[in-house]
Amino acid sequence: MSTTTAHAPLTATDVRAAAERIAPHARRTPVMHAEVDGRPLTLKLEHLQRTGAFKLRGALNALLGGEGTDRVITASGGNHGLGVATAARLLGVHATVYVPESIPEAKAAPLAATGAEIVRVGEHYAVAAEAARSRAETEGVRYLHAFDDPLVVAGQGTIGLEIATDAPECDTVVVAVGGGGLVAGVRLGAEGREVVGVEPEGCQSMHAALAAGHPVRTPVDSVASSALGAATLGQVPFGVLSAHPVTPALVSDAEIVRAQERLWEEFRIATEPAAAVPFAAWLAGRVPGERPCLVVCGANAEWRRADQDLATTPASAG
Numbered sequence: 001m002s003t004t005t006a007h008a009p010l011t012a013t014d015v016r017a018a019a020e021r022i023a024p025h026a027r028r029t030p031v032m033h034a035e036v037d038g039r040p041l042t043l044k045l046e047h048l049q050r051t052g053a054f055k056l057r058g059a060l061n062a063l064l065g066g067e068g069t070d071r072v073i074t075a076s077g078g079n080h081g082l083g084v085a086t087a088a089r090l091l092g093v094h095a096t097v098y099v100p101e102s103i104p105e106a107k108a109a110p111l112a113a114t115g116a117e118i119v120r121v122g123e124h125y126a127v128a129a130e131a132a133r134s135r136a137e138t139e140g141v142r143y144l145h146a147f148d149d150p151l152v153v154a155g156q157g158t159i160g161l162e163i164a165t166d167a168p169e170c171d172t173v174v175v176a177v178g179g180g181g182l183v184a185g186v187r188l189g190a191e192g193r194e195v196v197g198v199e200p201e202g203c204q205s206m207h208a209a210l211a212a213g214h215p216v217r218t219p220v221d222s223v224a225s226s227a228l229g230a231a232t233l234g235q236v237p238f239g240v241l242s243a244h245p246v247t248p249a250l251v252s253d254a255e256i257v258r259a260q261e262r263l264w265e266e267f268r269i270a271t272e273p274a275a276a277v278p279f280a281a282w283l284a285g286r287v288p289g290e291r292p293c294l295v296v297c298g299a300n301a302e303w304r305r306a307d308q309d310l311a312t313t314p315a316s317a318g
Contacts, residue, residue: 008150009239009243010150010153010154010184010188010236010239010240011188012157012188012189012191014150014154014157014188015154015157015158015160015161015185015188015189016161017065017154018057018061018065018151018154018155018157018158019158019161019162021060021061021064021065021155022057022060022061022064022155022158025050025056025060025087025090026049026050026056026057026060026158027048027049027050028162029044029045029046029048029049029159029162030045030048030166031043031044031045031162031163031166031167031293032045032267033167034266034267036262036266036283037283040290040291041282041291041292041293041294042167042170042291042292042293042294043267043269043293043294043296044159044162044163044167044173044293044294044295044296045269045296046159046295046296046297046298047269047271047275047296047297047298047299050086051079051082051083051086051110051300052079052082052110052298052299052300053079053082053083053297053298053299053300054079054083054156054159054182054295054297054298055076055079055080055082055083055084055146055156055298056082056083056086056087057083057155057156057158057159058080058083058147058149058151058152058153058154058155058156058181058185059080059083059084059086059087059088059144059152059155060083060087060090060091060155061151061152061154061155061158062087062144062149062151062152062155063084063087063088063091063093063144064091065151065154066142066151067142069093069141069142070092070093070094071093071094071095071096071141071142072084072088072093072094072095072096072141072142072143072144073095073096073097073098073132073133073135073136073139073141073142073143073144074095074096074097074098074132074143074144074145074146075097075098075099075125075128075129075131075132075133075146076097076098076099076125076128076146077099077100077103077107077125077146077178077225077226077227077229078099078103078104078107078108078111078226078227078300079107079227079298079300080146080147081097081098081099081107081111081116081118082107082110082111082114082300084097084116084144085097085111085114085115085116086114088114088116089114089115089116094116094117095114095116095117096116096117096118096119096132096135096141097111097116097117097118097119097132098119098120098121098128098129098131098132098135099111099118099119099120099121099128100120100121100122100123100124100125100127100128101120101121101122101123102123102124102226103120103226104226104272104300106272106300107226107300110300119131119132124220124225124229124231125146125220125229125230125231126230126231126232129145129146145234146179146181146230147178147179147180147181147182147230147234147236147237148179148181148234148235148236148237149181149236150236152181153181153184153185153188153234153236153237153240154185154188155185156181156182156184156185156186157184157185157186157187157188157189158185158189159175159182159185159186159189159295160173160185160186160187160188160189160190160191160193160195161189161190161191162189163186163189163190163193163293163295164189164190164191164193167293169291170193170289170291170292170293171193171194171289171290171291171292172193172194172195172196172287172288172289172291172292172293173186173190173193173194173195173196173292173293173295174195174196174198174278174281174282174287174292174293174294174295175195175196175197175198175278175295175297176197176198176199176224176227176228176274176275176277176278176295176297177197177198177199177205177206177228178203178205178227178228178229178230178274179205179230179232179233179234179237180197180205180206180209180230180233180234180236180237180238180240180241181234181236181237182295182297183195183197183206183237183241183246184234184236184237184240184241185240186295187240187241187244187246188240188244194246194247194288194289195246195247196246196247196248196249196278196281196286196287196288196292197241197246197247197248197249198248198249198250198251198277198278198280198281198286199228199248199249199250199251199277200222200223200224200225200228200250200251200252200253200256200277201222201250201251201252201253202219202220202221202222202225202253203218203219203220203221203222203224203225203228203229203230204218204250205218205230205231205232205233206233206241206248207248207250208233209232209233209238209241210241210248214238215232215233215234215235215238216232217231217232218231218232219231222253222256222273223253223256223257223273224253224256224272224273224274224276224277226272226273226274227272227273227274227297227298228274228277247288249281249286249287250286251277251280251281251284251286255280255281255283255284256273256276256277256280257273257276258280258283259276259277259279259280259283260273260276262279262283263275263276263279263296269296269299270299271296271298271299272298272299272300274297274298275296275297275298275299278294278295278296279294279296282294
């Protein structure tokens with residue numbers, strides 16, 4: 001079984017090895033074929049993953065494929081931290097997760113429920129990440145990056161591998177881009193299919209890196225920034241994307257919000273903004289291919305139980 005290092009180029013073999021490692025713990029999420037506005041599309045329902053997001057895959061692969069450890073420190077806008085904390089709990093590892101003070105409660109509550117140590121620092125992910133890395137170095141504990149780690153990238157790529165196997169007729173795979181771990185992994189795992197990486201107009205780490213020829217720091221300002229708010233594309237993802245290019249696309253915040261609404265209207269899928277980004281690009285006509293597969297990457301958004309409205313909603317006879 002492959003043991004990727006930071007110095008070895010990532011390949012599809014690493015993704016296949018990750019799929020074997022994580023299979024006992026991660027769900028193989030379903031694909032759904034549908035038609036919207038008279039056009040066919042397929043959805044990879046990764047929001048049904050344990051923890052409600054794809055990040056568990058990379059976290060599991062990193063902990064299972066790396067050197068053995070009983071402690072891990074990470075930083076996250078929410079979903080990666082939840083993935084690491086859950087993977088750590090499953091594998092008997094103690095996790096400390098640094099998060100921005102602005103983390104949505106829909107992500108903070110389940111994160112706290114894992115039993116991991118939670119530390120809130122700064123307004124944005126980058127500040128929390130700097131503090132987490134500093135502590136890991138000081139205490140000699142493994143730091144697990146949210147997207148700039150070969151094992152994490154390979155783990156996320158198992159989504160592409162599953163799409164290639166379970167929806168072989170799909171010619172294009174569309175994913176949201178933050179720090180680049182998902183798009184890079186899926187590019188390796190999708191078995192030659194065209195991959196479209198979609199970013200919010202206010203969070204363009206991949207676009208900026210491709211334009212500059214190397215990762216550069218970019219502004220973070222989007223309704224989807226809690227999940228896609230990486231200011232800089234990861235070096236590992238950039239290396240993959242340089243060798244295996246993807247098709248970039250941009251969507252506005254208004255398009256993201258409308259796509260969220262359409263996902264609910266069409267499929268009763270309640271997503272966080274980041275997960276609606278691929279659908280937003282598809283609705284806007286920015287996705288090539290005849291049979292695209294859109295990755296619905298997470299659903300850790302605010303949700304109201306019916307009993308929360310009972311005090312103010314009059315009873316109905318039907």
